[in-house]
Structures are given as structure tokens and as C-alpha cells.
Amino acid sequence: MDHELIKAEVLERFLRYVRVGTTSDRKSDLTPSTAGQWELARMLEQELRALGLTDVELDDHCYLIARLPASSGMEKAPVIGLMAHVDTAADVSGHEVQPQIIEHYDGKPIAVGSYTLDPREYPQLTEYVGDTIVTTDGTTLLGGDDKAGIAEIMTAVRWLTDHPEVPHGELEIIFTPDEETGRGMDRFPKEKLRSRACYTFDGGAEGRIEAECFNAWRCDIAFTGSVIHLGDARGKLVNAVSMAAAFMNMIPRTESPEATDGYYGYYCPLEIRGNLEHAELEVYLRDHDRSEIERRIEALSAFARAVEAAFPGGSVEVSQHKQYLNMYEVIQRDPQVMEKLRDAMTAAGYTPQMHAIRGGTDGSRLTEMGIPTPNLSAGEFNMHSRLEWVPVGALARITEVAVKLVLAWAE
Ligand SMILES: [Zn+2]
Known part of the structure; x- marks a missing residue:
């Protein structure tokens, strides 16, 4: 040629x-x-x-x-x-x-x-x-x-x-x-x-x-709070924005794209949006090893239960979607x-x-x-x-x- x-x-x-x-x-x-x-x-x-x-x-x-x-x-x-x-x-x-x-x-x-x-x-x-x-x-x-x-x-x-x-x-x-x-x-x-x-x-x-x-999964995390006039909120308001922030803080920064390379996988919070009543967080999970994806999905579910425990009356739901293998x-x-x-x-x-x-x-x-x-x-x-x-x-x-x-x- x-x-x-x-x-x-x-x-x-x-x-x-x-x-x-x-x-x-x-x-x-x-x-x-x-x-x-x-x-x-x-x-x-x-x-x-x-x-x-x-x-x-x-x-x-x-x-x-x-x-x-x-x-x-x-x-x-x-x-x-x-x-x-x-x-x-x-x-x-x-x-x-x-x-x-x-x-x-x-x-x-x-x-x-x-x-x-x-x-x-x-x-x-x-x-x-x-x-x-x-x-x-x-x-x-x-x-x-x-x-x-x-x-x-x-x-x-x-x-x-x-x-x-x-x-x-x-x-x-x-x-x-x-x-x-x-x-x-x-x-x-x-x-x-x-x-x-x-x-x-x-x-x-x-x-x-x-x-x-990578094996790739997307998890959507939905936070539902309980809204009341802010003047009467003491002991009653369950703030979905605060719930999402608390959840975010539990995602280990050592397992982020910016902290890993080679064969180390990660969580990546990709998008967050919401208000007092409802908030949503999108998290990408990536790992060459499938069992590590499963471990991270379990961890996200555990974070959800922990946030619910810290915000009585609020609820957190995690849904998972496979993207590719x-x-x-x-x-x-x-x-x-x-x-x-x-x-x-x-x-x-x-x-x-x-x-x-x-x-x-x-x-x-x-x-x-x-x-x-x-x-x-x-x-x-x-x-x-x-x-x-x-x-x-x-x-x-x-x-x-x-x-x-x-x-x-x-x-
Ligand atoms: Zn390309």
C-alpha cells in the first residue's frame, strides 16, 4: 500500500x-x-x-x-x-x-x-x-x-x-x-x-x-420529602434536597472517576435536581468486575436506608438500569x-x-x-x-x- x-x-x-x-x-x-x-x-x-x-x-x-x-x-x-x-x-x-x-x-x-x-x-x-x-x-x-x-x-x-x-x-x-x-x-x-x-x-x-x-449500570435515586410552610416547619418538614445531599456525602470519593484508573471502578454522581418535596440523583456505576457493580448497588441501597433513618418520614428509592457489559x-x-x-x-x-x-x-x-x-x-x-x-x-x-x-x- x-x-x-x-x-x-x-x-x-x-x-x-x-x-x-x-x-x-x-x-x-x-x-x-x-x-x-x-x-x-x-x-x-x-x-x-x-x-x-x-x-x-x-x-x-x-x-x-x-x-x-x-x-x-x-x-x-x-x-x-x-x-x-x-x-x-x-x-x-x-x-x-x-x-x-x-x-x-x-x-x-x-x-x-x-x-x-x-x-x-x-x-x-x-x-x-x-x-x-x-x-x-x-x-x-x-x-x-x-x-x-x-x-x-x-x-x-x-x-x-x-x-x-x-x-x-x-x-x-x-x-x-x-x-x-x-x-x-x-x-x-x-x-x-x-x-x-x-x-x-x-x-x-x-x-x-x-x-x-467496563460493566456499566445507571442508578436513579428518588428522594421524597414532606412539605409544609417553612414558618411551621420545625419537626415537620422533611427536605428532599437535604436528603439528596446527605446521600451524596455517603458516596465514597475514593471510588470516583477522578480518584481511580486502571482496573479500579467507580461511582459517579452524574446529575442532581429537585426541590423540597422531591429530588433525584443519577449515579453511574462502572467496573470491569461485575461483582463490584453488585457490591456498589448494595451499598447505594444501604445509603438509602441510612438516609431514611436520618430523615424520618422521608423515603428513598433506588432503581438500577444495566447499560452495557x-x-x-x-x-x-x-x-x-x-x-x-x-x-x-x-x-x-x-x-x-x-x-x-x-x-x-x-x-x-x-x-x-x-x-x-x-x-x-x-x-x-x-x-x-x-x-x-x-x-x-x-x-x-x-x-x-x-x-x-x-x-x-x-x-
Ligand atoms: Zn467514540
Whole structure:
């Protein structure tokens, strides 16, 4: 593969895709949660058709699935899928993204609008001296999560369609909405997939493979107090706001996202709202070990009983909702899924590093539905922020991994 040509193409695609505002909305119950995601999905639908893929279908919920048929004689090879998400995180605006392109990066601090991307603070920049770096202009995020993944997959597909002499099995291309809301797979038409295994291209520094993720639960805690005129409140008012605050104080700060890393899980109070009579608290629970989630759910129930005891007449209810499961259990049952990925990465010049995700991906959800779907990093830094940056050399190398992965399954 011609690295410079791949680099030029993946950059051109990346810049085009990031300019489409696709911020998703966690509060919406619709799929897709925002209209902007349609624009990118339709653009990709057209491009996949133009590349000659068959069965290109964008459904009513913005799931885009397309097939590249197997080369002749390869129809029996396992079908695999490559997957990425079209939305971007809502943490920072993703509208009117104006990418800055720094060619032949000299290793010095980069001005990003009124911010500075300084290699003393972000030492990974020094590994990309001489490369082309894409940043924002400081007013938005860049959207490399996950448009880097989309650009890599699209470039890999284009390369495969241009090289019919290279044998490969059937390939499914899957682009999904709303990954960042955690609900992106809720309406996924799994029955349409034929893949034995899928691979998400999403997030993180190049060279990483992620086959373990958090188990994720959301707990909603509802506090009900008892209201009376504040002038007559002595001994009678049960204040739901105070109850919620007392509950919050029992959540151990040593088990928070800001106090943990690696395999340590956490509680994260995500949102609190309410008034004297009724208050609600939303808590995320995350852990690679399922039994630790159960322990934390029990602890939240115990905190609820303790708050009720301290606020006679008040009541506290804890409800739990599973969000996704650690994909490791399903993936390890089919060792080829990881073997092929390691082979592809090695063939592309990487020494693959295993990394446990402190989060989840659409792949975790698809794995739960029965299709093992590890993740490989799409090659980006400072995701979800104004200081997001992407080295174009990484995009090109990961594109090569995508091609080599398809070829590895044809062996
Ligand atoms: Zn992502």
C-alpha cells in the first residue's frame, strides 16, 4: 500500500466528515437523537454506493449497513464487519468545526485559538514531529471520535474496491448513530448482520486493542420529602434536597472517576435536581468486575436506608438500569477474533498493546448481542475537547490495519 496516497485520502475524508456537525443528545429518546447525524450518514451512504458496495441501506433510525461481496472463490470465508459511529460527544460544541492543519510538525507548542497545545503538557505530540497534525481552532471539538474511525474504514474500503485482485471474504460496513449517548445500539437491526466478528475503530492512541470494557449500570435515586410552610416547619418538614445531599456525602470519593484508573471502578454522581418535596440523583456505576457493580448497588441501597433513618418520614428509592457489559467474556470464547486482529496489527508494523477501556463502545453492546466486537484505537488524542488533535500518519497506519484485518480473515 502506498502510505502517502493513503495519507492524502484519509486526511481528505477526515476533513470532510468533521465539518458535518453531528453532536448527539443524551436527553433525547429518539434515534438518531439529533438531525445532524443524518447528513453524515447520507453522505457516507452515497459514497459507499459510488464505491460499488451492494445492499447499502440506511434505515429509519440512521443505522447504515453496506456489504462488500467476497472475491470470487472466497464466498466461504468468514464475514467480518468494520464499524464506527457518526455522532460526536456533547461535552464541547461540534458545530462549524474549522480544522487547522499543521504540516511537517516541528515539535513546538501549537496555538489552538486562545489555547495552546504544548508538548510539555501533551508529550505524545513529540512522537509525531514531521507528521501532519490536525487540531481545532479552539472553538469546538474536532470530532476525531469517531470520524477518524469512519475515514479509516472508508479509505480501506476504497482501497479494497480498487484492488479486485486481492482476495477477501464478505465485508460488512456498519455506521451507527448516538454512540456517545450510550443508547446508540438500542434500535440496532442486528438481524441484518451476517458477521462472525466485528471490529470497532474508535478512540485513543494508535496501537491499542481493547477487548475489555467496563460493566456499566445507571442508578436513579428518588428522594421524597414532606412539605409544609417553612414558618411551621420545625419537626415537620422533611427536605428532599437535604436528603439528596446527605446521600451524596455517603458516596465514597475514593471510588470516583477522578480518584481511580486502571482496573479500579467507580461511582459517579452524574446529575442532581429537585426541590423540597422531591429530588433525584443519577449515579453511574462502572467496573470491569461485575461483582463490584453488585457490591456498589448494595451499598447505594444501604445509603438509602441510612438516609431514611436520618430523615424520618422521608423515603428513598433506588432503581438500577444495566447499560452495557464487559465484552471480555464473549470475546475470549472465540480466540480467532483477537488472533486475526493481532496478526493484522503486526503486519502493519505495530506491537499491539492490550488496553482495558474505562468505558464502553457500541462494540460492547454488539458483543452482548452475540457478535464478538473488540475495539482498536482510531489514532487520536484529547477526545471530546477543544484541544483534540489527530496525527494523519496514525490515520493512514490504522487504515492499513483495517485492510490487513480483512485479508487476515481470508487466509
Ligand atoms: Zn467514540
